[in-house]
Amino acid sequence: MPTPLPTATRTIQRLDDHTVGKIAAGEVVERPASVVKELLENALDAGADRVTVELASGGRELIQVTDDGAGIPADELPTAIERHTTSKLQRFNDLANLHSYGFRGEALASIAAVSDLQIISRTPESSHGAKIRIRHGSAGSPEPVAAAPGTTISVRDLFTNVPARRKFLRRDSTEAAHVQRTVTACALASPSVRFTLINDGKTVLTTDGSGDLGNTMVGILGADIAAQMVPIVSSPDLDDDDPERPRITVDGYIGLPTVTRGNRQQMYVTVNRRWIDHRPLGFAIEQAYHSLIMAGRFPVVVLDITVPPERVDVNVHPTKREVRFSDERLVFKVLQRAVRETLMVYAADQPVPQVTHSPMSRETAQRRMSLANPARVPFSRNEDRTNHLRPPEPPAGPASDTEPPAPHERESGQSTSDIPVLRVLGQVGGNYIIAEGPDGMYLIDQHAAHERVLYERLLAQYHSGNLDQQTMLDAVIVELTPEQQATLDACRDDVLGLGFRIDDFGGGSVAVRAIPAVMRGKDVAETLSRILDEIAAGGRGDSVVDSLVISAACHSSIRSGQTLTLPEMRELIVQLERCSSPRACGHGRPTMLLMSQEDLAREFERR
Ligand code: ADP
Ligand code: MG
16 A cells, blocks of 8 residues: 655645646557557558668667658648647547547657657658657657668667566566557558567568558468468358447458367458457457367457448547447447358368368278277276276277277278268267267267377377477477576487477577477477476386377377367367377377177166
């Protein structure tokens, strides 16, 4: 609790302009990314075709945005940096029909209050440019300079006069990542503008400005991801004949369930091309993906929602990142439906990414009966309730030699690739797959089962050297604890043998350039850290390699609690069936339990 000041010093005083400026700036300028957002919006409002953002030391040292837009006349430069001066709005009512990003006339003044700001600008009519410099709110006079038409705004020493704020800045790489996301969002919302982002002298992002969102996505998200994005299918709006109903449309691309992320960072949503933060809209999208991607994973989307300007209030917060809709529920519904319907068209039968489909061979199909010897559930009477789960019994011998193929497979005599002998019936509690086999009812632990599949696949790859590797588009920088670093040093060859490609990055970090393909879609940093922690703690296998494979399989597999679709479950069963020891996961837990026909009959007192 702050202690109250002595009464004598508590007279009410007007704050001086500098203090007012710094306080107000706090609302608009939180970090380098917020500066970049405001400068980009100004460039776009000025009609730029080309915008270049340059960053040094995560923006702490320099943020510079250059555009080829309309420019600011020399005599207006001092006005532009004053608070509440704008060329974009005359009356409050104009807000209802806004066609610019800016309207509050606050950004330049706010940035100027907390940095060393320089503007060089030239209008196309003028023969030369003009320059003005404002240090922490104190403006110099404009001076003539040679300049190309357009505007270059340079921001140096951000927050050096607001130590409290500067202290909150994160590492340069983190701030640069926020900036990159901001530039990405703006570029995706303006495909006809050429964007370039240069970080510490290195170009990290470019778009071609062709006006084609598909091309822009390739430039930004990479060809791999862009190839798995599909355009929103516009479907006839059933309630559309109501003339009172505002017209709300959704455009853009959404990722197939095969591309997911561990966070919401790649969900880009704009409203009338304005990049916004709106949890309910994100939620509408996530709901549309429900049961198609794993819990805790998030889709990649690039969507623009068009709402009549008078139906959305953008003047909610100084950063303009929040909006309020007059018809929020309707917007939510239209968005969710657009995404869901698109998914139904393109992705109805896609399996989850980790479970890749490949047809089952005849030989495998015949071996399927080897599944028929899993842990049995001793469904005896109440007196034995404490002893329900027994460890799986080891198979009597090579099952395929001793056991006949399943009868109906023999009868049909055709490829069984899509018809597993275990008929999947559904899922229980988001954890267990319930299936019917020739001899009774099976409960399969989805996590343990998938872990077994990945364990065997990884181990086989390790021993054959035939790695299924996923190269990262951008290296993932992972910060390791000293202990993790030491563990990695000790078993580096084995880690690389699994398909990782890892370089030292300095400062206790490593750059992960490739991962085992089974880890695709997982949070690389988190998975690698966990694997190293488990090895450091002694590992769970009988050799370092075995332990590594166990950990990697465990952290790459489907989680418990994840809703699966029928095709996903079938695919998992097919893959489990191909394992040489399908009954237990890498840790030795059973993957499946069987309640036999006899058990069922006895439990229901049929005999
Ligand atoms: P707002 O964008 O809300 O109008 P700003 O403080 O961001 O307020 O900018 C103030 C004014 O400065 C703008 O209205 C515009 O006239 C001018 N301005 C700022 N940046 C640029 C730019 N890159 N090109 C042309 N004019 C600009
Ligand atoms: Mg502005």
